[in-house]
Amino acid sequence: MTSLPVPLRYEIRRSAERGYADHGWLQSYHSFSFAQYDDPRHRQFGALRVINEDWIAAGHGFDTHGHRDMEIITYVLEGELSHKDSMGNTSMIRPGEVQRMSAGSGVMHSEYNHTENHTTHLLQIWLLPNQRNVKPGYEQKAFSESEKRGHLRLVVSPDGRAGSVSIYQDALVYAGLFDDDEMAEHYLPAGRWAYVHVARGNVRVNDISLQNGDALKVTDETVLRLSHGSHAEVLLFDLAAASCFSASASSL
Secondary structure, three states: OOOOOOOOOEEEEOHHHOEEEEOOOEEEEEOOOEOOEOOOOOOOEOOEEEEEEEEEOOOEEEEEEEEOOOEEEEEEEEOOEEEEEOOOOEEEEOOOEEEEEEOOOOEEEEEEEOOOOOOEEEEEEEEOOOOOOOOOEEEEEEOOHHHHEOOOEEEEEOOOHHHOEEOOOOEEEEEEEEOOOOOEEEEOOOOEEEEEEEEEEEEEEOOEEEEOOOEEEEOOOOEEEEEEEEEEEEEEEEEEOOOOOOOOHHHO
């Protein structure tokens, strides 16, 4: 079958094109420039600055370290992740839960897989905030499979609407699960961009086939149609076209 040309308003980011780091206990794919991986073509998209797909080995994790002026979203796909921070929060993040940490004026935290023999698989997502030096904050909410099955469930928003977690940015994040004939549409107002990341499985977005780890950047479209999924778990970012400021890879 002949592949149709991809319209210029779309840019496909294939999984195999991402940056990769092997730290032994941590395997990580970087959709955007991060740490030692610097690609000028993929440094940010609107306010979306980081999507790292991480596998953390049992008994390992990120020791206490600091961040500031970043909205950090943790989305666990398999296993569990223990969180502790300088705000006094301690929690366990499991599949179906979304954690938001606003680093603001500065926060210290650690993330750990304390299990004895299970790898934790997660997405760590960073968005640039629209305000600097805010008071650090923390929020964690669970979203059931039924809420996402064949739907795009809002999980992150600027104002916490519809039970989502809130962030300091004009960004909406949706999560959806798709199989077989399940289909969902998302409408983009003028001046909005979209970024679709396939966390696992495969799905079509406006007849563009995407697989596990692939992403689609959309800059001039009115509707996105997700269909023909197979064990697909998808995150869709609805973003203001212009971000408030940029960050270099070396500053992360």
